[in-house]
Amino acid sequence: MTARIALLVLLLVAAVTGRLAAHHSFAxxxxxxxxIRVTGTLAKVEWTNPHTYFYVDVKDESGAVVRWAxxxxxxxxxxxxxxxxxxxxxxxxxxxxxYRAKNGANxxxxxxxxxxxxxxxxxxxxxxxxxx
Amino acid sequence: MSARxxxxxxxxxxxxxxxxxxxxxERPMQLDDTKVPKGRPVPRMANGKPDLSGYxxxxxxTRPGGNIGKDLPGWKLPxxxxxxxxxxxxxxxxxxxxxxxIIGGIPxxxxxxxxxxxxxxxxxxxxxxxxxxxxxxxxxxGLKHSDDPDPSFFGEEIGxxxxxTLVIDSIGFKEEKVWIDENANPHSDALHVVERWTRPDYNxxxxxxxxxxxxxxxxxxxYSRTWALxxxxxxxxxxxxxxxxxxxAHLGFGPGPIRPDxxxxxxxxxxxxxxxxxx
Numbered sequence: 001m002t003a004r005i006a007l008l009v010l011l012l013v014a015a016v017t018g019r020l021a022a023h024h025s026f027a028x029x030x031x032x033x034x035x036i037r038v039t040g041t042l043a044k045v046e047w048t049n050p051h052t053y054f055y056v057d058v059k060d061e062s063g064a065v066v067r068w069a070x071x072x073x074x075x076x077x078x079x080x081x082x083x084x085x086x087x088x089x090x091x092x093x094x095x096x097x098x099y100r101a102k103n104g105a106n107x108x109x110x111x112x113x114x115x116x117x118x119x120x121x122x123x124x125x126x127x128x129x130x131x132x
Numbered sequence: 133m134s135a136r137x138x139x140x141x142x143x144x145x146x147x148x149x150x151x152x153x154x155x156x157x158e159r160p161m162q163l164d165d166t167k168v169p170k171g172r173p174v175p176r177m178a179n180g181k182p183d184l185s186g187y188x189x190x191x192x193x194t195r196p197g198g199n200i201g202k203d204l205p206g207w208k209l210p211x212x213x214x215x216x217x218x219x220x221x222x223x224x225x226x227x228x229x230x231x232x233x234i235i236g237g238i239p240x241x242x243x244x245x246x247x248x249x250x251x252x253x254x255x256x257x258x259x260x261x262x263x264x265x266x267x268x269x270x271x272x273x274g275l276k277h278s279d280d281p282d283p284s285f286f287g288e289e290i291g292x293x294x295x296x297t298l299v300i301d302s303i304g305f306k307e308e309k310v311w312i313d314e315n316a317n318p319h320s321d322a323l324h325v326v327e328r329w330t331r332p333d334y335n336x337x338x339x340x341x342x343x344x345x346x347x348x349x350x351x352x353x354x355y356s357r358t359w360a361l362x363x364x365x366x367x368x369x370x371x372x373x374x375x376x377x378x379x380x381a382h383l384g385f386g387p388g389p390i391r392p393d394x395x396x397x398x399x400x401x402x403x404x405x406x407x408x409x410x411x
């Protein structure tokens with residue numbers, strides 16, 4: 001039930017803001033049936049067009065470190081919504097919620113990013129037809 | 133609902149409200165046209181023609197966005213057999229050209245969700261787009277199309293004024309690596325586009341488009357759209373598509389599923405994990 005409420009609220013937010021901007025369709029790259037959460041240490045940030053990427057190192061069950069690439073909107077779009085480059089600090093533990101790439105790579109669409117202080121940021125590439 | 137479930141819901145809603153505040157700070161790429169002022173006089177150039185200059189944003193009333201068949205019943209395009217084959221090719225064997233930094237061209241840019249900027253001079257007008265693309269259209273009287281123009285993504289564009297309407301007539305388009313809209317519909321090199329641009333009032337720009345392509349479409353069809361004026365301090369920003377196009381290697385063919393409402397995307401995506409309650 002909580003998940004349904006979350007989805008409803010997110011859809012409402014998307015409807016109210018009516019944002020649109022997209023470099024490609026969400027559905028061309030990501031699988032909307034594979035909602036995932038990745039928790040790891042921020043290792044690298046690429047504040048670039050057409051998408052920003054940040055990389056988090058995650059320990060798997062065997063203790064090995066696996067690096068996940070987290071794709072977000074363009075720098076300008078993130079910056080305008082208050083998601084500034086300076087909020088991402090190397091070494092921080094981030095919780096990233098989103099959808100995995102259709103090709104099975106360790107690449108995800110970072111729709112929601114939770115910082116160590118609990119601040120929640122929207123990393124979505126708005127207007128790509130993906131879940132908001 | 134148990135007390136624990138209630139606490140989870142409350143904390144989740146608080147987190148979502150916090151996120152929505154952040155999102156609300158973002159200047160929207162689209163405007164709700166019911167809230168845009170109407171009727172303010174059209175600005176004019178020294179020669180009396182309407183000045184179409186401005187930073188123009190789509191409106192939430194444009195539906196389905198990204199679909200060149202927006203104004204057709206059921207969004208059904210009149211494809212020829214060759215057009216059907218071209219659509220199938222686009223869906224099953226091509227990635228979105230814009231996603232690999234190829235110019236979207238016309239009429240696709242007119243169906244885009246992205247704002248654009250217009251700067252008008254006495255003899256030329258330029259349309260500037262995100263992705264750092266632009267088209268520059270001359271409207272010097274007496275211009276005619278070339279006999280055999282080099283194919284291009286925007287085509288060979290010639291402008292002329294008909295009263296307060298700027299007419300842009302374009303031929304000479306590419307056939308490969310083009311989608312006519314975000315849904316991967318096709319066009320051929322036989323494409324002929326006639327755009328009729330007006331500024332109904334200060335805060336709006338409007339286009340009526342005639343699209344002819346006898347190779348891929350059985351008959352001409354039309355596409356119309358209105359955009360609203362952005363804030364005075366808004367403008368196109370730098371956007372280097374090829375700077376770090378990591379996603380190009382991960383894209384599948386086509387736009388993915390098209391919803392019943394004519395837009396691209398999944399109908400019923402899995403919900404994300406619930407937000408982490410703030411400590």
